[in-house]
Amino acid sequence: MAMNRIRFPNLLKHIHSECRRVIRLLPMLPDGGLSAADAAFVEAHLAGCDACRREAQAFLGLGELLRQETAPDADLPTGAQAAAWILDRGDRTTGRRGDRAKALLSPRLLVPALAVLAGVAWLLFRPVAHSPRRPVAAWSVARIAGAPTVGADRIHSTGRLQVGQWLETDAASRARLSVADIGQVDVEPNTRIRLVETRPNEHRLHLARGAMEARVSAPPHLFFVETPSAVAVDMGCAYTLQVDDLGRSLLRVTLGWVAFVLNGRESIVPAGAACATRPGIGPGTPYFEDAPAALRKALARLDFEQGGAPALAVVLAEADLPDTLTLWHLLARVPEGLRGQVYDRLTELVTPPTGVSRDGVLRLDPGMLDRWKSAIEETW
Amino acid sequence: MMETVLPTVLSDDEAMRGVAAGDSAALAALFDRHKTRLFGFLYHLVGDRDTAEDLVGETFLRVYRARWRYRAGTGFTPWLFAIARNLALGELRHRSVVSRAYQRLTQESASEEDTWDMGRQEARDRVRDALARLPEEQRSALLLKEYHQLDYREIGQVLGCSEAAARARTYRGRIALREALRDWWHTE
Numbered sequence: 361m362a363m364n365r366i367r368f369p370n371l372l373k374h375i376h377s378e379c380r381r382v383i384r385l386l387p388m389l390p391d392g393g394l395s396a397a398d399a400a401f402v403e404a405h406l407a408g409c410d411a412c413r414r415e416a417q418a419f420l421g422l423g424e425l426l427r428q429e430t431a432p433d434a435d436l437p438t439g440a441q442a443a444a445w446i447l448d449r450g451d452r453t454t455g456r457r458g459d460r461a462k463a464l465l466s467p468r469l470l471v472p473a474l475a476v477l478a479g480v481a482w483l484l485f486r487p488v489a490h491s492p493r494r495p496v497a498a499w500s501v502a503r504i505a506g507a508p509t510v511g512a513d514r515i516h517s518t519g520r521l522q523v524g525q526w527l528e529t530d531a532a533s534r535a536r537l538s539v540a541d542i543g544q545v546d547v548e549p550n551t552r553i554r555l556v557e558t559r560p561n562e563h564r565l566h567l568a569r570g571a572m573e574a575r576v577s578a579p580p581h582l583f584f585v586e587t588p589s590a591v592a593v594d595m596g597c598a599y600t601l602q603v604d605d606l607g608r609s610l611l612r613v614t615l616g617w618v619a620f621v622l623n624g625r626e627s628i629v630p631a632g633a634a635c636a637t638r639p640g641i642g643p644g645t646p647y648f649e650d651a652p653a654a655l656r657k658a659l660a661r662l663d664f665e666q667g668g669a670p671a672l673a674v675v676l677a678e679a680d681l682p683d684t685l686t687l688w689h690l691l692a693r694v695p696e697g698l699r700g701q702v703y704d705r706l707t708e709l710v711t712p713p714t715g716v717s718r719d720g721v722l723r724l725d726p727g728m729l730d731r732w733k734s735a736i737e738e739t740w
Numbered sequence: 741m742m743e744t745v746l747p748t749v750l751s752d753d754e755a756m757r758g759v760a761a762g763d764s765a766a767l768a769a770l771f772d773r774h775k776t777r778l779f780g781f782l783y784h785l786v787g788d789r790d791t792a793e794d795l796v797g798e799t800f801l802r803v804y805r806a807r808w809r810y811r812a813g814t815g816f817t818p819w820l821f822a823i824a825r826n827l828a829l830g831e832l833r834h835r836s837v838v839s840r841a842y843q844r845l846t847q848e849s850a851s852e853e854d855t856w857d858m859g860r861q862e863a864r865d866r867v868r869d870a871l872a873r874l875p876e877e878q879r880s881a882l883l884l885k886e887y888h889q890l891d892y893r894e895i896g897q898v899l900g901c902s903e904a905a906a907r908a909r910t911y912r913g914r915i916a917l918r919e920a921l922r923d924w925w926h927t928e
Contacts, residue, residue: 387911387914387915387918388911390886390914391907391910393907418918418925419914419918422886422914422917422918423885423886425863425867425921425925426867426871426882426883426886426887426917427886427887428863428864428867429863429864429867429868429871430780431779431780431783431784431789431792432783432789434775434776434779434783434789434792434793434796435793436775436776436779436793436796437797438768438772439767439768439769439770439771439772439775440764440768442767442768442771442775442797442800443764443765443767443768443771444764445797445801446767446797446800446801446804447764447767447804449801450801450804450805615900615901616900616901630905631877631901631905632875632877650875650912681911682908682912737902737904740904740905740908
C-alpha cells in the first residue's frame, strides 16, 4: 500500500516552465531553505501567479495540517512505574558494571577465575613448535528455514562457513550468516554463495545466484559482495542483492550507501535507489525506485540496449528533482555529443555551484563533477 | 538502584548521567518527559495504539540497557527516537503489520466518528490515511520535522542517514503528502 510516486505527476505536465521551477522549490519553503536567488525568483513569480501562490500556501500549511492529526490518548505508566518495570527487566539481563565488578571480586568466583587465567597463560606461553597452519577463517551460519548446506553438510541449527566454502539454499531454505562482528547476511531460497575472504580489513562474499539481504554496520569499504557482473562495496548500509541464472543482478539499497563497481565503472546507490547490472557491461545507472516507470524503462534501454538519443530524451523529460542521482551518473556515461543535454536538464533542476562551468562539466573535469555532486546530493 | 529527589529540572544529558550512576528517579524523569511525544511518533509508525504503548516501554528498556553507550552532547532525543524507530521497524517486519496498520487506522478512525466533529474528523482521517501510505522513511522524516520539530541533523541521526538525505526525505514526504491530499485540500 506504500505510495511510490512522490512527484507532481499531474501538475507538471500542463504548466509553464517558470511554474515548473517554482513548484519544485515550494516544498523547501517551510524550512526557509531557499537560496537568496531562488527566494527572490519565487517571490516575484508568486506575485503574479495565483496557482503557484495557492500551492505555496498549501506547502506552508502542510505542517499545521499534520500537527492537527494527533495520536490518540495513550494509557502509559508514570515515570516511577516505568522505572520500576525497566529496572526489574534491565538488571535481570545486564546488571550494572559496578555490580558485576564487585561480583567478580568475590572469593567464590575469584579462585576459579585465577585458575582459568593460569590456564590461559600456560596456553599462550608454553614452549611448543609453531603450528604449521593458521586457523581457518570462518563465519557462523544459522539455519532460518529448511535445509541449507555448507559443502556437503546440512545445517541443522548452526554451523560454520569457512573461506572457500559454498553455502547453498534450496527453494524452502534460508540461512543467516554472521559477517565477522560487523553485520549479518540473510541468504534467501535458491541461492549459492561462497565466502571468499574474511580478515580484519576485508570481508568478501561471492553471490553466484539467488538473493541475499545484508545489514552491515562498519566503516566503508570493508564488506564486499561479488556478483558475475559487478561488485557491491558496502559504505555502511543495508541492501538486497539478487543475481539471476544469466548473471544479471539487481541491487536495492534500504539504508545508507552502496557502491556498485566493475572495471572502473562505478555507481553510487543511496537508500531508496536501485541499480541493475549486466555481464560484460557492469553496473547500470542508479535510479530511485519511485522514479516514473517511463524513466526506468528508458534508462534500461540506455544502459543495456544501446537506446541512445531516443532513450535519453525520455529520461530527461521524465526526470524530477530526485532523479539528479540518475542524471549526474549519466554525465560521464552518455556519448560526448549527448552530454550537453544532460547538463542542461541538470541545471534546470539544481543550479551548479560557483566554479562549475558548462565547458568543465562537458569535458568531465573531476573537480567540477565532485563539487556539483556535493551540491545535488542534497536531493538524493 | 538508588533513588534521589531531583531538586531541579535535569537536562536529558544530566538525567542520563544519573541513570548510568544508578538513579531511578532520573530514569523516571526521562520517561515522563518523553513518553507522550515518543508514543505519538510510534503510533504514527505502527498505526496501532496498543503496540505503540508497548514500544514506549520497550524503547526505554533499551535506553536503560544501552545507558553506558550514550554519549552526552550527541542529542538524547534523536538517540531515543532512533531506538524507537528500530524497534518499530522490527515490529512491523516480524508481524507483517504494514498492511494491517493501514486497515487498523481506517477502522479506528471510523469508530471514533461519533465523538468528533465531522469536518475535523474528515481532516484527521485524510491526513492519517495519507501519512499511513507514505514510505516509512518519508513518514518518519516528516513526523520528526513537523510534529517533533527536530532539525535535519537530528533527523539524520534517527534515520541513520546524512543531514542532506534527511532533508531530501522530508522534501519528498511533503510532495507525497501534498499529492495525496490534493483532491481534498485546497487553499484559497
